[in-house]
Amino acid sequence: MPKNYILIELDSVTKIYNQGKANEVTALFQVSLQIEQQTMVCLKGSSGSGKSTLLSIIGCIFPPTKGRAVIAGRPLSRLPDRFLTIHRRECIGFIFQQFNLLPALSVIDNITLPLFPLGVPPGERKKRARRLTEMLSISHRENFPAGQISGGELQRVAIARALINDPPIILADEPTAHLDSRLSLEFLDILEHLRATGKTIVIASHDPLVTEHRSINRIVEVKDGRVHVP
Amino acid sequence: MRQFIEKNFNILDYALTSLWRRKFKNISVMVVFALVIFLLASFQMVTSALTKTAANSLTQAPDITVQKMSAGRQEAIPLAYLEKLKGIFGIRTVVPRIWGYYFDEKNLANYTVLGLETWEMPTGNELNLTLAEGRFPQKNETGLVVLGHAVHQALDLGDRKVLSFFRPDLELQSFKVAGIFSQNLEILTADLIVMNLEDARQIFTIPGDHVTDLCVYVGNPVEINTIGKKIAALLPGTRVLTRPQILKTYQMIFSWRSGFASVCLLSALAAFAILAWGKASGLAPEERREIAILKILGWETADVLVIRFWESFVVSLLAFILGCTLAYIHVVFFEATLFSPVLLGWSIIHPKLQLIPDIKFADLLLIFCYSVLPYMAATVIPAWRCAIVRADSAMHN
Numbered sequence: 001m002p003k004n005y006i007l008i009e010l011d012s013v014t015k016i017y018n019q020g021k022a023n024e025v026t027a028l029f030q031v032s033l034q035i036e037q038q039t040m041v042c043l044k045g046s047s048g049s050g051k052s053t054l055l056s057i058i059g060c061i062f063p064p065t066k067g068r069a070v071i072a073g074r075p076l077s078r079l080p081d082r083f084l085t086i087h088r089r090e091c092i093g094f095i096f097q098q099f100n101l102l103p104a105l106s107v108i109d110n111i112t113l114p115l116f117p118l119g120v121p122p123g124e125r126k127k128r129a130r131r132l133t134e135m136l137s138i139s140h141r142e143n144f145p146a147g148q149i150s151g152g153e154l155q156r157v158a159i160a161r162a163l164i165n166d167p168p169i170i171l172a173d174e175p176t177a178h179l180d181s182r183l184s185l186e187f188l189d190i191l192e193h194l195r196a197t198g199k200t201i202v203i204a205s206h207d208p209l210v211t212e213h214r215s216i217n218r219i220v221e222v223k224d225g226r227v228h229v230p
Numbered sequence: 231m232r233q234f235i236e237k238n239f240n241i242l243d244y245a246l247t248s249l250w251r252r253k254f255k256n257i258s259v260m261v262v263f264a265l266v267i268f269l270l271a272s273f274q275m276v277t278s279a280l281t282k283t284a285a286n287s288l289t290q291a292p293d294i295t296v297q298k299m300s301a302g303r304q305e306a307i308p309l310a311y312l313e314k315l316k317g318i319f320g321i322r323t324v325v326p327r328i329w330g331y332y333f334d335e336k337n338l339a340n341y342t343v344l345g346l347e348t349w350e351m352p353t354g355n356e357l358n359l360t361l362a363e364g365r366f367p368q369k370n371e372t373g374l375v376v377l378g379h380a381v382h383q384a385l386d387l388g389d390r391k392v393l394s395f396f397r398p399d400l401e402l403q404s405f406k407v408a409g410i411f412s413q414n415l416e417i418l419t420a421d422l423i424v425m426n427l428e429d430a431r432q433i434f435t436i437p438g439d440h441v442t443d444l445c446v447y448v449g450n451p452v453e454i455n456t457i458g459k460k461i462a463a464l465l466p467g468t469r470v471l472t473r474p475q476i477l478k479t480y481q482m483i484f485s486w487r488s489g490f491a492s493v494c495l496l497s498a499l500a501a502f503a504i505l506a507w508g509k510a511s512g513l514a515p516e517e518r519r520e521i522a523i524l525k526i527l528g529w530e531t532a533d534v535l536v537i538r539f540w541e542s543f544v545v546s547l548l549a550f551i552l553g554c555t556l557a558y559i560h561v562v563f564f565e566a567t568l569f570s571p572v573l574l575g576w577s578i579i580h581p582k583l584q585l586i587p588d589i590k591f592a593d594l595l596l597i598f599c600y601s602v603l604p605y606m607a608a609t610v611i612p613a614w615r616c617a618i619v620r621a622d623s624a625m626h627n
Binding site for chain 1 (some may be wrong): 523
């Protein structure tokens, strides 16, 4: 893949929730956006601006109502739900606002969750997870339940889980909302390192610490369901 | 293919871990379910064991029993009928018999007294095999009895060998214990006292030219029913009972009682299925969140359904195994204590059962179909409702 390869391409994308019903809501309207490989993009906007919807379309959670979306070379618009899921697990790694780990599962089990439906055998799952826990300096917490580790460690576990499939795209939804500034900066440093290794990273955030960070290559402002590219 | 198998192993692995994580909830469901299966399986095992025991016991019974009836009640049959029967081709031998009930005032129990000429019976020699100790009285040996195990205990004989009965004229008649029946046949011999025909005649003061019934043995077992019909035609006013008919009656009694009890238990099973439905459909917020996380991480709706399938299957299968094992222990080691009053009710002295369940694959399959399948069916729709949780709900916590 060439370095300036367009990995995420949205063309006049509109997303309408509850279409045709009394509670119909247009979350995104005529959004066009191109994101090149190995860039770190921040989707900036206030609550309800449409950031999460945009992130969901990029993350292959649902297709747009109208328009064309091509993620990692595959057009999503008419893709059935099953194939969206398969494409998502192959190409997308998610990091959530509150990390969304399962507290009763061990760190290593949380990290390997995306590998279960891929049919990766247990030994291989652990091997891959160990590589990541060592890289992210959490190998000493491998067998701890996720509910018993610190915020900084949780964040690293979430990153490890997003990387376990080695996806080309990492999506992060308000990842620093529950972190102090030191952990937030540490988190952004890790993402910067990942970008340097070839990953394309899209962060939805309105935290100035993120939007003003040196690692961000590009800021996309989302407001009232429309996109403003400075 | 290999990936498909690995994937399903992974999902099974996840389902088992998930069950263990919610162990208190799942164990409590399993225990209640196992109790319902235990009740169903106990009935099934007791019924099949009783039927088998009865069938085993009836191997020593006469092929045909002839009784005289008057006004719908049984009365003594003249020995002269014996000669008439000998004219029917196919009859091997006819043995007269006297039987009746002896009331024991001390123990407030009725014993069944049977007077037989065992040496006349074609299976006379084999009869001794039904005894735990001793032998049957031989020709011209009077004053000897063979007792059922429960009678021996009720009379508290211990090592004593002599016992007495009151005749209707209140004279005491003494007997010596010649043998005791094996406990394996207790279902039919618990309250039984066997003696010589003449001794029984004395006990019940039955005239010398009468007995209570005639036991007919035929040469070819296939002809039992045909010969039965011939006897009925030859001797109007008699009741002709064939061995297959008696066995069928036992089966009907046990099956009717078991069926009645099973219907009562099925309502308990239905109540449990409703409970299972309620439990499974009320998805806790943590479960909803977990499924949303799995789906956003690339698990398909079908994968979540498979997790739920394995969870239900493991819970119900373990409950099935536990329930059936408990039922086996209950029937074999505790003599089906809970159900013997329902299933055994024709004798004052309740037999002390030594039941060995005749476990057939078909019976286990029937219990499986009564229990595991309804449970799985009751959890299918809640499982589907659980599996269609939207992946994007994980984005909004």
